[in-house]
Amino acid sequence: MASAAGVVRLSRRRARRAARRRVVPLWRRGWVAGGCALATAGALAGHRWVPDLGLRLGSLWESVLPWSGLVAVAALVWAAVRRAPAAGCAAAVLVAVWAGLFGPVLSAGGGAGGSGGSSGSGGSGGTGALVVVTHNVSADNRDPAGTARALLAARPDLVALEEVTDAALGAYEGVLDRELAHHVRIGTVALWSRHPITESRRLTxxxxxxxxxxxxxxxxxxxxxxxxxxxxxxxLTASGFAAGHRDRNIGALAAALDEERLGRVLLLGDLNTAASDRALAPLTDRLTPAASGFGFSWPAAFPLARIDHILSRGLPALGAWTLPATGSDHLPVAARLRAG
Incomplete structure (x- = not known):
């Protein structure tokens, strides 16, 4: 049993701590939350200068930039709970930077579920327009025919598929060939078209x-x-994010685009990174991404990033959107392009 003197000393210590808490200036409350918000705002505004540090951290950061808004939400909640105006001001700075970066993207509309899609377009994209779809259908897709039917709901002119297996090819052909009479398949990628395909080849x-x-x-x-x-x-490896293989693919694809003789070009597919990632610059410097809203496409159950892309040259995008989930772990991505 504690002595009376011990109880008194404990009570005094508690009183001193309470007094110190009472005299903490408002501007010092929530400094950790405010510091995190300001640091995030700086990293967001200057994301091109965030170093990779040999681990590709800068590249990873650029792949998840939109999610930095969660830091602002957390800082605002903390500021309200702790009555910390400084943290609230820091969070407001982050909100302003985030809105400046992503406001134009969101104001372009679109996003998911076909909402930005082909309303008003005929059996194709309408006069002088093309509706194009790209989808990593997944080699483990248990319902390829159902997936193909879901893609046709967008009334596309072009459908590009990735991870097409020998076993599933017949199912895709059985559905897509009914509306898109021309197609080519090379390896695990394929293209169906409403319009004639005059030539095709493997791109090495x-x-x-x-x-x-x-x-x-x-x-x-x-x-x-x-x-x-x-x-x-x-x-993900012990030494960081191993992206060298993908980056070599990007460089080789950029070199192929430099040799392209046609003025109108489309690139469709699973590029395994976001358009904002500096690693994709060799492609986004040459072609323009078709995007409205964030258009996250992976993973399908809870999309966190847009790694499936439609990029073009000479075919301005009129809108872009994602289609509902299929039997794949990716969402299909669609765009309507001005062709005339």
Whole structure:
């Protein structure tokens, strides 16, 4: 049993701590939350200068930039609970930076579920327009025919598929061929088209794989060079994020685009990184991503990033959106492009 003197000393210590808490100035409350918010705002505004540090941390950060808004939400909640105006001001700075970076993206509309899609477009994209879809259908897809039917709901002119297996090819052909009479499959990638495919070939961006092709489509307004690609994945290793294989694919694909003779070009596929990632700059410097809203496409159950892309040259995007989930772990991505 504690002595009376001990109880008194404990009570005094508690009183001193309470007094110190009472006299903490408002501007010092929530400094940890405020510091995190300001640091995030700086990293967001200057994301191109965040170093990789040999671990590709800068590249990873650029792949998840939109999610930095969660730091602002946490800081605002903390500021309200702790009545910390400084933390609230820091969170407001982060909100302003985030809105400046992503406001134009969100104001473009679109996003998911086909909401930005082909309303008003005919059996194709309508006069002088193309509706295009790209989808990593997954080699483990248990319902390829159902997946194909879901893609046709967008009333596309072009459908690019990645991870097409020999076993599933017949199911895709059985559905897609009914509306898209022309198709080519090379390795694990394939392209279906409403318009004639006048030529096609394997695109060698990786000597060890057959996961890319180039086709020429006789589309409204003239021929279009269509590239379908499935780039190497990024792996987490003990030394960081292993992206060298993917980055070599990107460089080889950029070199192929430099040799492209046609003025109108489409690149469709699973590029295994976000358009904001500096690693994709060799492609985004040459082609323009078709995007409305964030358009997160992976993983399908809870999309966190847009790694499936439609990029173009000479075919301005009129809208872009994601389609509902299929039997794949990716969401299909669609866009309507001005072709005339």
């Amino acid at each position: 961006i990786d000597p060890g794989w057959s996961r890319s092709l180039r086709a020429e489509v006789r589309a409204p307004g003239g021929p279009v060079a269509v590239y379908v690609a499935h780039l190497a994945s990024v792996r």
